[in-house]
Amino acid sequence: MSQVTALIGLGNPGAEYDTTRHNAGFWLVDVIARSAHTELRPEKKFLGLYAKARVGDHELHLLNPTTFMNRSGASVAALTQFFKLAPENLLVAHDELDLPPGQARYKTGGGHGGHNGLRDIISALGNQKQFHRLRIGIGHPGEARQVTHYVLGRPGKDEQAAIDHVLNECEATLPLVLDGDWAKAMNRLHSVK
Numbered sequence: 001m002s003q004v005t006a007l008i009g010l011g012n013p014g015a016e017y018d019t020t021r022h023n024a025g026f027w028l029v030d031v032i033a034r035s036a037h038t039e040l041r042p043e044k045k046f047l048g049l050y051a052k053a054r055v056g057d058h059e060l061h062l063l064n065p066t067t068f069m070n071r072s073g074a075s076v077a078a079l080t081q082f083f084k085l086a087p088e089n090l091l092v093a094h095d096e097l098d099l100p101p102g103q104a105r106y107k108t109g110g111g112h113g114g115h116n117g118l119r120d121i122i123s124a125l126g127n128q129k130q131f132h133r134l135r136i137g138i139g140h141p142g143e144a145r146q147v148t149h150y151v152l153g154r155p156g157k158d159e160q161a162a163i164d165h166v167l168n169e170c171e172a173t174l175p176l177v178l179d180g181d182w183a184k185a186m187n188r189l190h191s192v193k
Contacts, residue, residue: 025093056175073124099137102162
């Protein structure tokens with residue numbers, strides 16, 4: 001399996017979205033940047049906030065697109081073209097309705113599952129789907145028509161605590177992913193309760 005060299009968080013730019021569930025991918029990249037003592041800075045050529053981080057023995061590109069969720073592909077494509085990255089070098093962190101808060105899962109390839117950020121990235125990468133995903137659980141409101149309002153809403157205190165806990169677990173398993181030890185990373189992350 002190709003080595004992951006870029007972590008991309010999905011979310012919406014702007015203070016009004018900072019604390020909304022849809023920005024769970026951004027939150028993870030922020031956690032990794034803080035731990036690596038680096039700062040995400042605006043980078044026009046990548047249409048986002050970018051930093052290079054040292055995680056364990058690895059250099060990692062960090063990117064939070066500032067293009068809004070449904071246009072994330074332009075930012076991801078700009079990064080991959082500039083650094084000549086293959087889809088297999090990417091780990092895309094995003095909010096996941098089908099997992100409860102406090103759970104996260106690694107996944108490689110597959111469709112977009114109705115997630116507009118993933119849909120746009122797949123399209124921007126020429127329909128290549130073999131990038132890795134880190135699905136961060138935010139729970140589901142129960143009805144499809146409530147989804148938009150729900151993902152753009154703020155998690156409650158307990159929900160946020162559960163999400164924060166799993167983001168720390170994601171961070172703890174990231175060095176294993178970068179080492180290519182997916183089995184160990186999944187075993188640890190997928191057993192978080």
